[in-house]
Amino acid sequence: MTFFKDYTHELIISGILVVLIIILRMVSTNLVRRFAKTSHIIEYRTNLVIKYIHLLITILALIAVVVIWGVHPKDIVIAVSSIATVVGVAMVAQWSILSNITSGVILFFSFPFKIGDSIRIHDKDFPIMGEIEDITAFHILLKTEEGEQVVYPNNLLFQKGISIFTSHYEEKEFMD
Template sequence: MRSIFNEHLFEKRYFELVATLIVFVILLILRQFFRTIIRRHVLKYELDIRQRQYANKFFNFMLFIVFLSLLCIIWDVSFRGLTIYFASFFTIVGVALFANWSILSNVTASIILFFNSPIKIGSKIEIMDKDHPVVGTVLDINFFAIQIQDEAGCEIWFPNNLAMQKPIKQLEK
């Protein structure tokens, strides 16, 4: 009886190890696929290397979350004992995200700006805001804001989610 139990346990662990290895290899292939797409986009639109790094970090983080989720499914992680901790954690995170919803919208907008925006680092742009128009040179585009240096030499940080909502005029290429 004991040897049957050990054989069954070995077969189950063998499946879990093989499935983990397969998921890991698939995610490495997906990571390389995303990196290739990002690299081609950067070369096509002559974007700065920093923009490529931000996009790579975003997709690496998302693949890591997918990998952890799949590992929990494969290894049959039981959340029964952790339910109270997860409920408390997600309650705090939910309140924090509701209070700071713009953080998530800025990160999402940064990815949209990376793939769909003609502006790049070094571009001279005008953000056509009715109350406070911004004219200057783009110094950096990160996850949260576009850093612009105006003609007076002042640095202006314009949130990505607002850049998605305002018309942007490219003055020079």
């Protein structure tokens, strides 16, 4: 019982923070969806933006909780920079993963094609033509006319020429 007596202030502030997080997530979701409808952005990209905003809110909330419970900001900076250094070294060692993630971010914001479009990848050794079924941070998933599913790395999309054929499907709302 002394725990609740000793940490009443921190518990109250943490409770307020949880309520604030829930409100921020709902408000940000509604704002992004409203913006997507007015700007006619396809729903798949909208859901990804919402996920990234929720991730950012969660990270900021975790930092706030750590500060509320008495960890010094200097210690947080040291821990985060140490983790970032280890992750950075690991990512440089795996350049292809970093290259795919960077390509995925570029594809996300430039979106030259979308799910449902048919594309032809001009590769002299292994030309591929198929319909885009999914776009992720690391690769795109294509379905060929023969029904074969092809996973194609994002970084290779920037190294090859691509022909884009517009979607023969109606744009529909994507929910995950």
